[in-house]
Amino acid sequence: MAPSLDLINLPDADLVALAQQGREAAYREILRRYERPVFSLIFRMVRDRETAEDLAQDSFIKVLNHIDRYRPEFKLSSWLFKIANNVAIDHLRKRHVDTISMDGSPHARTVSEIEATTIEIAAKQETALEEMENKELGSAIERAIAQLRPEYRACIMLRHVEGRSYEEIATTLDLPLGTVKTYIHRARHQLRDALESTRG
């Protein structure tokens, strides 16, 4: 899967234009460029490697099979992350884990609604498998991220791992700018609390 040197240096917009002309090498380069960021985002959302691979695969298939629908006024990466996030959120909703029991109603649309429907639990009970997954994730901060609401996780990943601005995150996740700011601020606050309780 070694891409040609020309494609490596091409900006995303040109790469998509080549893919739209049916160049398979451009498809492969898009995949090579974004497989790790997209997989990381989904992995941190669903916390299971096998599921994350399946969902990342679904995301790429959706994007690459509909590359002709790409609108150049948006960033390719934003489009990819949007689809990856939607796929991950859909999966979490279907699985019905976390979202109702701890993180509030899945129908909650505003921060206040989320908080009103959230059930406070002092310490999350983890199965042996989850504990193993946590060890695999490797660090306290990863474990703390795993305890966040999925929406918070997506925002934090896009902000810190991908270095996106609040505006870009709002566009990518189809959320109001104020909501994105609130999610990120609260996520950082919860992370800090989680890390402090780990240390304590």
Next chain:
Amino acid sequence: MEHQHLLPDQFEEVLDNDEAQDVTSALREHLDACPECRAELATRSALARALDQLPYHGPAPLFGYRVMSQVQVFEPWHVALRDSVRRLVPRTRPARWIAGITAVTMATLLTFVGVWAALNTQSAWLFAEVGVKRVLAGLLGSIRAVLETAFGRDALNAIEGTGTMGTAIAASIVVGVFLVAIIGFRVAALASRRRRS
């Protein structure tokens, strides 16, 4: 602000605007004067830095191949045509010269033939008629061969015995069956593609 510590949202504001140096002077002044808030900001900054340094996780090595095996690379017709034409163009300069000269010669020849045909319509018409007759004869021969292969010699004789109309109906049925088969394959392929996407 001097005696009141920064609120959580104000810390976030400082963190978010740190790089842009766009933080309000009142917050900055308070931070300069308040060791507690400075310590709190340092803790929050450390968390933000730790988050910035989170590594990527990678999928399995064959992930890319698995994805590509389910992606249908679609080449638009105009690109396929352009590529086909490009493939016909020789790569070396001498070969390109030879191909160019040949193309110009052929174009000139065809132009002369066209002009001659326009000026000598009767002769051109005669040649065209002969040409059309030969093409029709060839076409009918092919249809006969197909019918003979499909139904056998005896059936062909029986069909020919029914006259021109019978032969035409039989030929239409064969062509119709071929068309239905092609459309059927295409519908099945499209349905399969939709299911996969």
